[in-house]
Amino acid sequence: MRAEIDQQPDIFADLLASREEIARAAARIAAYRPRFVLLAARGSSDHAALYAKYLIEVLLQLPVGLASPSVTTVYGARPDLTGVLLISISQSGGSPDLLAVTEAGRERGALTASVTNTPGSPLDEAAELGVHVRAGTEHAVAATKTYTATLLALYLLIDAVRGGTGQHAAGLPDLAAAALRDGRAAVEEAVQRYRSTEHLVTTGRGYSSATAAEAALKLAETSYLPARAYSGADLLHGPVAAIDADTAVLALCSSGAGGAALREVLQAIHERGAEVCAIGSGAAAARASHRIPVPDSAEEVAPVLEVLPVQRLALGLALHRGGDPDSPRGLRKITRTR
Incomplete structure (x- = not known):
């Protein structure tokens, strides 16, 4: 897991070099002019889908839904998807339920695209368009570089669908390297702070909601810490009542609009006496007991960077709590669901 975390700056550089290949798929989508976008995913890929939902709704201003695969696999429904773009996201490209959703969606009129780390996988073959994430083989069960x-x-x-050139992503390899290098001491301090905690909540707003969800999953699967993720807005709608001085909170704070919207949430958390660790480019401005800064970037690409210290934190906590982050109990690299 440690080695795969460290590979990410080079993977970003390689993926950026293949942008023209991705742009060709984007041109097909732009020509199709979808009226609606449907995203299908599981696990970490579901959190990537949540990130994509924000991107599509903000940058393309199209309505987006997250598919429930059991509608197809358990209930046998085949909704009319004429004019819909269906994007199926799977690192392995081998999940039977996502394959079934993609095949059914194509039959029912959708333009289908797969985003996968496995060219030639069943999902890749089923979709009309394929985007390959080029992360290489990932050996640790916990997804880091593929995410x-x-x-x-x-x-x-x-x-590319909106006609962009990827300029906001151009600096990500160097920024990722800086985040991994410069955040090492702050992550280690966080490991020491939270190594014995039993109650942890993660939260974020906007694009960073996806990182909060991924953070909770990484902590649960590697260190067996039953973390819960909430959007900052949802947290205020009830769950904040369960937060107290025995709760640790990881707050994902970008320097953009989402981070600004989280400040009210952090004030409410502070009043409950919880220990807050702020992570992200907006961490310095957050009300927190501990901060793990991340280099500044355009908010729309901030989740690519802010999850890096989260991965390091999950790794460190797993080791200190006696777990094996490369092979967590009860988990396999490929999970086949229906």
Whole structure:
């Protein structure tokens, strides 16, 4: 897991070099002019889909939905998807339920695209368009490099659909290297702070909501810490009542609009006495007990960077709590669901 975390700056550079290939798929989508976008994914890829949802709704101003695969696989429904763009996201490209959703969507009129780390996989073959995230083989069960490469691939695809050149992503390899290098001491301090905690909540707003969800999953699957993720807005609608001085909170704070919107949430959390660790380019402005800064970037690509210290934190906590982050109990690299 440590080695794969460290590979990410080079993976970003390689993916950026393949932007023209992604742009060709984007041209097909732009010509199709979808009226609606449907995203299908599971696990970490579901969090990448949440990131894509924000990108599409903000940058393309199209309505977006997250598919429920069981509608197809368990209930046998075949909704009319004429004029819909269906994007299926899977690192392995082998999940039977996502394959079924993609095949059914294509039969029912959707333009289908796969985003996967496995060219030639069943999902890749089933979709009309394929975007390959080019992360290489990932050996650790916990997804790190495949997750961030998927985020970047989705950004490059959606940015190209709107006619962009990927300029906001151009500096990500160097920024990622800086985040991994400069954040090492702050991450290690966070490991020491939270190594014994049993109650942890993650939160973010806007694009960073995806990182909050991914953070909770990484902590649960590697260190067996039952973390819960909430959008900052949802947190204020009830769950904040369960937060107290025994709760640790990881707050994903960009320097953009999402980070600004989170400040009210952090004030409410502070009043409950919780320990807050702010992570991101906006961490310095957040009300927090501990901060892990991340280099500044355009907010729309910030999740690619802000998840890097989260991965390092999950790795460190797993080791300190006696777990094996490369092979967590009860998990396999490829999960086949229906």
